[in-house]
Amino acid sequence: MKIKKGDTVLVVSGKDKGKKGKILKAFPTERKVLIESVNLKKRHQKPKKTGAKGQIIQKPAPIDVSNVKIICSKCNKPARVGYKVIDNKKHRICKKCNKQI
Numbered sequence: 001m002k003i004k005k006g007d008t009v010l011v012v013s014g015k016d017k018g019k020k021g022k023i024l025k026a027f028p029t030e031r032k033v034l035i036e037s038v039n040l041k042k043r044h045q046k047p048k049k050t051g052a053k054g055q056i057i058q059k060p061a062p063i064d065v066s067n068v069k070i071i072c073s074k075c076n077k078p079a080r081v082g083y084k085v086i087d088n089k090k091h092r093i094c095k096k097c098n099k100q101i
């Protein structure tokens with residue numbers, strides 16, 4: 001996958017379209033990514049102590065990688081990713097500014 005943990009992405013479709021966030025986790029086999037504050041789902045948390053109240057917390061759920069675009073850390077624009085081989089290693093390149101991401 002072209003997108004990795006720690007990348008900043010822009011959501012381009014779905015209910016969170018236009019939101020930006022950092023990748024918390026990538027799931028290459030499912031082609032999904034978990035992004036902070038994107039696709040939040042409500043979950044009930046059980047009380048930790050007896051007598052305490054349970055609460056509703058919001059947690060992000062993974063979304064399809066095709067719904068996001070990477071934001072280049074160099075030019076700060078949503079960009080397509082290319083690859084360049086330097087010293088037998090694959091490096092990701094921003095197709096807008098041609099810099100390494």
Ligand SMILES: [Zn+2]
Pocket residue numbers: 072073074075076077079094095096097098099
């Ligand atoms: Zn760039």
